[in-house]
Amino acid sequence: MKRNLIMMLLPLALFATTTAQAFDKATIEKGEYLSRAGDCIACHSIPDGAPFAGGLAIDSPFGKIYSTNITPSKTAGIGNYTLAQFDAALRHGKRADGSNLYPAMPYPDYAMLTADDVKALYAYFMEGVAAVDQQAPTTALSFPFNQRWGISFWNWMFANDKAYQPQPSKSDNFNRGAYLVQGLGHCGSCHTPRGIAFQEKSYDESDASFLSGGKVGIWEAPSLRGGDKGALANWSKAEIIDYLANGRNNTTAVAGEMTSVITHSLSYLTQEDLAAIADYLKSLPGDGKALAMTAAATKKTSDELNSAKVGINSGARLYLDNCSACHFTEGQGAARVFPKLDGNALVNDEDPSGLIHVVLAGARLPSTKGTPEALAMPAFGWRLNDDEVAQLLTFVRHAWNNQAPAVTAEEVAKVRQTIPQSVMNATRP
Numbered sequence: 001m002k003r004n005l006i007m008m009l010l011p012l013a014l015f016a017t018t019t020a021q022a023f024d025k026a027t028i029e030k031g032e033y034l035s036r037a038g039d040c041i042a043c044h045s046i047p048d049g050a051p052f053a054g055g056l057a058i059d060s061p062f063g064k065i066y067s068t069n070i071t072p073s074k075t076a077g078i079g080n081y082t083l084a085q086f087d088a089a090l091r092h093g094k095r096a097d098g099s100n101l102y103p104a105m106p107y108p109d110y111a112m113l114t115a116d117d118v119k120a121l122y123a124y125f126m127e128g129v130a131a132v133d134q135q136a137p138t139t140a141l142s143f144p145f146n147q148r149w150g151i152s153f154w155n156w157m158f159a160n161d162k163a164y165q166p167q168p169s170k171s172d173n174f175n176r177g178a179y180l181v182q183g184l185g186h187c188g189s190c191h192t193p194r195g196i197a198f199q200e201k202s203y204d205e206s207d208a209s210f211l212s213g214g215k216v217g218i219w220e221a222p223s224l225r226g227g228d229k230g231a232l233a234n235w236s237k238a239e240i241i242d243y244l245a246n247g248r249n250n251t252t253a254v255a256g257e258m259t260s261v262i263t264h265s266l267s268y269l270t271q272e273d274l275a276a277i278a279d280y281l282k283s284l285p286g287d288g289k290a291l292a293m294t295a296a297a298t299k300k301t302s303d304e305l306n307s308a309k310v311g312i313n314s315g316a317r318l319y320l321d322n323c324s325a326c327h328f329t330e331g332q333g334a335a336r337v338f339p340k341l342d343g344n345a346l347v348n349d350e351d352p353s354g355l356i357h358v359v360l361a362g363a364r365l366p367s368t369k370g371t372p373e374a375l376a377m378p379a380f381g382w383r384l385n386d387d388e389v390a391q392l393l394t395f396v397r398h399a400w401n402n403q404a405p406a407v408t409a410e411e412v413a414k415v416r417q418t419i420p421q422s423v424m425n426a427t428r429p
């Protein structure tokens with residue numbers, strides 16, 4: 001009897017699950033692609049944790065903010081969110097209970113999204129993601145930052161809440177690129193400088209500060225302005241696309257915080273979307289940050305290196321002994337294998353912390369669909385002392401066409417303190 005009842009209810013249950021499937025496959029797939037473009041996974045997962053289950057601690061000037069579980073779990077995630085509530089969270093920073101989200105969630109950028117794209121994302125998060133019934137840690141900032149209502153004032157003063165308006169005078173490629181960069185890609189959250197209230201100084205190209213360079217911890221997120229004399233003026237469109245897809249191109253290789261953006265997000269985008277992004281960056285008026293590259297400057301440094309004496313611990317000698325095997329005496333590296341140090345943004349950053357970090361701790365290029373080999377730069381922290389790293393980098397920052405201030409042993413010591421010994425010893429023979 002019992003069994004019969006189950007047999008009778010089974011078609012009903014099947015019927016219930018099929019009708020609950022409110023979205024078609026194409027919409028869910030579109031949502032998955034958009035979630036890649038928005039890099040939701042980077043913040044809403046912990047390394048080796050279940051996708052989108054949250055729990056990542058994000059450092060803010062006010063304390064640690066934990067990302068939430070955005071799987072469709074009804075007990076621990078956003079399973080009870082309606083489309084309207086999901087939209088309010090994504091574009092306006094409002095939680096389902098009506099309270100404000102902290103802007104560690106990049107809603108001032110996501111505000112640019114079209115209603116259609118929000119709907120596709122909703123479809124994916126409701127029906128394409130596996131539910132995880134595990135609560136993420138609760139964010140507990142100290143007073144007054146625990147007063148979420150206070151964020152309303154911040155939103156009113158500083159946040160963007162306008163959807164992207166296509167510009168009819170511009171090409172479709174420009175508009176698609178602008179939409180991706182300003183909105184889902186939230187490139188400005190790292191590459192635009194922050195103002196007094198930690199807000200992005202601008203949200204689109206109408207202001208010269210847009211994408212003119214920002215800071216992520218110790219890493220500089222360089223200017224992305226590609227017009228005449230802009231920081232990316234020396235990059236061709238193809239080089240920008242190659243970098244975004246594979247983390248490397250003929251001249252540069254990615255390190256630091258951008259590595260994860262490429263691994264989890266940009267390497268999944270179509271060539272058309274990457275081309276639109278490149279076109280848009282190339283259209284941004286220059287900010288004068290492009291270095292003048294002359295053959296004479298390159299030759300001068302090569303001569304200096306060729307005459308550096310064995311046994312004398314100068315910056316040039318340290319470069320020859322430790323770096324030139326891969327980056328070469330012309331500082332040109334090797335296309336798609338060893339980045340060029342001549343004119344490199346990280347090398348020329350005013351603040352040398354990120355550069356010091358790469359030398360002490362090494363760096364690893366991501367493995368992407370297009371370029372699976374994960375190349376690594378060895379760690380030199382075990383081998384060079386603070387004074388040697390300072391001399392070496394002072395040389396590199398003046399070599400070839402580079403023009404950046406000298407590095408002191410104290411600056412090296414400060415970065416060294418933040419790196420575990422095991423990391424610096426990783427490549428010790």
Ligand code: HEC
Pocket residue numbers: 034035038039040041042043044058065066067068069070077078086089090095096100101102103104105106121139
């Ligand atoms: C830069 C980090 C970051 C990225 C990228 C990000 N989020 Fe968030 N998100 C957060 C943080 C942190 C919170 C929690 C903020 C708080 O507690 O006030 C949050 C909260 C949310 C919430 C509210 C959930 C709740 O009930 O608390 C939703 C929905 C959400 N994010 C969806 C998304 C989607 C969809 C994407 C990708 C399009 C995304 N997020 C990308 C950091 C991020």
Ligand code: HEC
Pocket residue numbers: 180181185186187188189190191216219220221222224231240243252253254255256257258261266277345346354
């Ligand atoms: C989480 C912060 C973050 C986000 C989001 C981010 N970037 Fe970056 N980006 C960085 C950092 C840090 C670097 C420097 C990497 C290095 O030194 O190797 C960088 C480097 C770059 C470079 C190389 C510039 C150069 O001169 O070497 C390009 C191009 C770039 N990003 C494009 C983008 C685009 C386009 C987006 C949005 C789709 C984006 N980034 C989003 C942090 C970020």
Ligand code: HEC
Pocket residue numbers: 252253254255319322323324325326327337338339341344345346347355358359363364365366375376377378380396
């Ligand atoms: C065995 C080869 C090798 C040696 C030796 C080497 N590097 Fe590298 N280096 C690499 C590779 C490969 C990368 C790309 C890794 C990445 O960026 O994630 C790299 C990246 C870098 C970067 C980051 C560039 C960027 O745009 O983010 C800098 C700066 C750098 N190396 C400087 C040095 C200095 C200074 C030395 C000498 C102390 C040195 N390297 C020695 C292979 C090497």
